[in-house]
Amino acid sequence: MSVWQAFIELIKRDLRLAMRRRAEIANPLLFFVMVIVLFPLGVGAEPNLLERMSAGVVWVAALLAALLTLDSIFRSDFEDGTLEQLLLSAQPLSVMVLAKVTAHWLVTGLPLLLIAPLLGMLLGLKQEAMGTLMLSLLLGTPVLSLIGAIGVALTVGLRRAGVILSLLVLPLYVPVLIFGAAAVDAAASGLPVSGQLYILAAFLAMALSLAPVAAAAALRISLS
Amino acid sequence: MNRFMKWFHKLGSPPWFYRFSGRMLPWLTGLFVITLAYGLYGGLVLAPADYQQGDSFRIIYVHVPAAWMGMFVYMVMAAAALVHLVWRMKMADVVLISSAPIGASFAFIALVTGSLWGKPMWGTWWTWDARLTSELLLLFIYLGIIALHAAVEDRQSAGRATAVLTLVGVVNIPIIHYSVVWWNTLHQGTTVARLDGPAIDPQMLWPLLSMAIAFKLYYFIAMMLKARGEILARETRSSWVRELVGGA
Numbered sequence: 001m002s003v004w005q006a007f008i009e010l011i012k013r014d015l016r017l018a019m020r021r022r023a024e025i026a027n028p029l030l031f032f033v034m035v036i037v038l039f040p041l042g043v044g045a046e047p048n049l050l051e052r053m054s055a056g057v058v059w060v061a062a063l064l065a066a067l068l069t070l071d072s073i074f075r076s077d078f079e080d081g082t083l084e085q086l087l088l089s090a091q092p093l094s095v096m097v098l099a100k101v102t103a104h105w106l107v108t109g110l111p112l113l114l115i116a117p118l119l120g121m122l123l124g125l126k127q128e129a130m131g132t133l134m135l136s137l138l139l140g141t142p143v144l145s146l147i148g149a150i151g152v153a154l155t156v157g158l159r160r161a162g163v164i165l166s167l168l169v170l171p172l173y174v175p176v177l178i179f180g181a182a183a184v185d186a187a188a189s190g191l192p193v194s195g196q197l198y199i200l201a202a203f204l205a206m207a208l209s210l211a212p213v214a215a216a217a218a219l220r221i222s223l224s
Numbered sequence: 225m226n227r228f229m230k231w232f233h234k235l236g237s238p239p240w241f242y243r244f245s246g247r248m249l250p251w252l253t254g255l256f257v258i259t260l261a262y263g264l265y266g267g268l269v270l271a272p273a274d275y276q277q278g279d280s281f282r283i284i285y286v287h288v289p290a291a292w293m294g295m296f297v298y299m300v301m302a303a304a305a306l307v308h309l310v311w312r313m314k315m316a317d318v319v320l321i322s323s324a325p326i327g328a329s330f331a332f333i334a335l336v337t338g339s340l341w342g343k344p345m346w347g348t349w350w351t352w353d354a355r356l357t358s359e360l361l362l363l364f365i366y367l368g369i370i371a372l373h374a375a376v377e378d379r380q381s382a383g384r385a386t387a388v389l390t391l392v393g394v395v396n397i398p399i400i401h402y403s404v405v406w407w408n409t410l411h412q413g414t415t416v417a418r419l420d421g422p423a424i425d426p427q428m429l430w431p432l433l434s435m436a437i438a439f440k441l442y443y444f445i446a447m448m449l450k451a452r453g454e455i456l457a458r459e460t461r462s463s464w465v466r467e468l469v470g471g472a
Contacts, residue, residue, distance in 0.1 A: 150392055154372060154385045164368075164375050168389060171364040172396050175403035182407065203399075214392055217309075221384045 006091045007099045014103030017076075024072065029111055032065040036119045047124050054123035055184035058133065059140075059177055061119070062112055066141060067166055067173075069108040070148040073100055074219070078156045087223055093216040101142075101149045101212070109141035125188060132187035132197075139200040140180040146211035147172050153218035176203060236313040238455045239464045245448040252445050259438035266431030274428075283341045285432060289439040291334035291355075294362055297327030297443060301369075302394040305387035315451075317383035318458075320390065321373055322450035326443055328366035334359050354408035358401045365393045379458070 155161035183196035267285035274281040308316035376382035
């Protein structure tokens with residue numbers, strides 16, 4: 001089996017597994033919506049205030065929702081031994097990691113992106129900024145999954161990995177948050193956004209090339 | 225090169241490191257006391273008061289060296305992480321994990337002194353100044369490294385997992401720093417006159433440099449002491465440790 005075939009097969013397998021447990025796809029989305037709903041309840045429902053905060057709030061909520069789902073990238077495969085088989089297979093582990101992250105993003109990141117405009121609307125985000133919101137999430141959420149994969153790979157062998165995972169990963173998420181929210185903010189004020197989006201794209205290119213290698217190295221350590 | 229490689233291999237041997245650090249420690253401590261004494265006396269007594277900030281600028285003699293050390297210790301840790309992953313050198317692992325709490329304390333000291341300095345100067349304990357924010361994120365990264373090392377039960381994989389995380393962090397720290405700088409200039413602009421604008425008077429500069437060296441020496445002393453303890457704990461069963469403690 002060529003590397004490419006293995007890559008596609010692994011994505012298909014992960015998607016098929018995800019489709020059999022649809023509730024697990026819905027839960028992070030529900031979390032995303034609830035966090036967004038908490039903000040107006042907490043800070044007050046003044047339209048001006050909400051509009052000013054909307055870009056940042058949507059991005060922070062997306063980031064937390066992404067964080068919540070990270071553990072599922074490797075957890076179940078670790079528990080049933082599939083991960084060890086992947087390690088032993090003839091295919092390069094970093095490519096397999098990339099396949100798993102891709103499948104994970106399709107299941108968790110993409111739905112997030114699709115409902116984000118709805119939530120932006122709830123917070124009064126301007127219409128002009130909706131396209132940028134989706135574009136920035138399209139570029140940003142894969143970076144979150146890729147960086148997160150390193151953290152999960154490091155902690156997959158631990159019993160209570162959840163809190164430690166967020167400690168490891170959240171500081172590394174800061175640049176994505178800054179540029180993602182800044183792009184949406186700029187779009188809402190009618191400013192050009194190409195700069196921020198290019199930087200997000202650069203983060204994505206860098207994460208795509210480096211993170212699978214780091215995550216593969218981390219998996220080898222966790223499973224040794 | 226050959227001699228260097230030989231030294232490099234020796235450094236990887238715990239008993240050699242133990243003896244070497246034992247010989248180095250008195251010298252380092254002596255130098256540390258001298259530079260610290262000069263730095264403190266020069267900074268707190270000899271240096272003139274600042275024409276704008278009065279005496280409160282003197283906290284610079286702790287704040288700035290601590291902030292520098294926050295970065296410096298991380299660089300040492302990243303180098304140790306690389307050595308550990310590439311050459312599987314046991315000592316690199318010991319250096320890495322002995323350094324992490326020291327680096328975290330330096331970052332913490334930089335934050336606390338920055339905050340104490342900020343109160344009289346800027347009128348607030350905390351501003352989302354780019355440097356303070358990235359120092360805070362650096363502290364979080366340190367704490368993440370320490371937490372990961374504490375969470376993995378197997379000593380060996382704990383060391384290697386920590387090394388991977390340290391290297392991931394070293395790629396990210398410049399990105400985080402510049403993102404925060406960019407974010408800060410976008411959101412609020414620099415409202416605060418930074419100290420580093422005007423050229424600093426030599427009478428103030430020399431004690432500062434002396435303090436910077438003292439902090440570096442302190443780091444090496446503290447790291448070696450921790451590393452020595454760690455070595456003894458790890459090699460309890462080896463013959464040289466038994467000889468050392470005089471047990472049978």
